[in-house]
Amino acid sequence: MKNHVNIIIKTLSPLYPDAKTALHYGDAFQLLVSVILSAQCTDERVNKVTPVLFAKYPDVYAFADADIEDIKKIIYSTGFYNNKAKNILGASKKIVSEFKGKMPRKIEDLLKIPGVARKTANVVMGELYGETSGIVVDTHVIRLSGRLGLVDEKFVRTKNAVKIEKVLMEIVDKEKWALFPNLLILHGRAICNARKPKCDNCVLKGVCPSFRKV
Numbered sequence: 001m002k003n004h005v006n007i008i009i010k011t012l013s014p015l016y017p018d019a020k021t022a023l024h025y026g027d028a029f030q031l032l033v034s035v036i037l038s039a040q041c042t043d044e045r046v047n048k049v050t051p052v053l054f055a056k057y058p059d060v061y062a063f064a065d066a067d068i069e070d071i072k073k074i075i076y077s078t079g080f081y082n083n084k085a086k087n088i089l090g091a092s093k094k095i096v097s098e099f100k101g102k103m104p105r106k107i108e109d110l111l112k113i114p115g116v117a118r119k120t121a122n123v124v125m126g127e128l129y130g131e132t133s134g135i136v137v138d139t140h141v142i143r144l145s146g147r148l149g150l151v152d153e154k155f156v157r158t159k160n161a162v163k164i165e166k167v168l169m170e171i172v173d174k175e176k177w178a179l180f181p182n183l184l185i186l187h188g189r190a191i192c193n194a195r196k197p198k199c200d201n202c203v204l205k206g207v208c209p210s211f212r213k214v
Helices: 002-012 028-037 043-056 060-064 068-078 081-099 118-129 139-147 153-157 161-171 179-190
Strands: none
Touching (some): 002 161, 002 179, 028 060, 060 081, 068 081, 139 161, 139 179, 153 161
16 A cells, blocks of 8 residues: 555656645744634635735734734634634734744644644644644545545545544655645645546546546
8 A cells, every 4th residue: 555655646746846735824823824714714715815814913923912803804704713713813822922932843832722733733844844743634635545545435434534644644654744645635626626526637547446436
């Protein structure tokens, strides 16, 4: 299975040479805010909201002093805005008070921040430092992991991100943990989408057990 994964990585890497998050950000804290906003929301929508948000609140100190109701108004279109605004404000205050305004570089410290669960921490660590304690599992990773025969179909049907991550961590080389999900996410958006995958145009059709079956 590791050989299968390595073929997938080798095949997709030239197509997506800059396989990083599609979120737009200027610094580490802005990335964190963007990732928090991206929950149950498209990156495209987040990227429409954050220019206004970051123009008004350009750094962690500005966010720490922000009016939560104003944040809610700006991020309203990303959905779940009450909880997201609460987490953004809580995260900024925590970083200012406990980490002197600097984003922590250890995942155990990131996990102390409001609104930062394992997936968020892995996105931030992988994007900023190329380091991660696990593999980011979103809807694209779940879908492609199933179609490519990397994980048990029952985990895909139930969208069991924890089980899927555990399996992927066993078959993906650790130094590729940050890269691999980004490749799947980009390929999922471009080719292997949920409703109408473009199988005939897919560079993985020769190694994909779902080719012609999706």
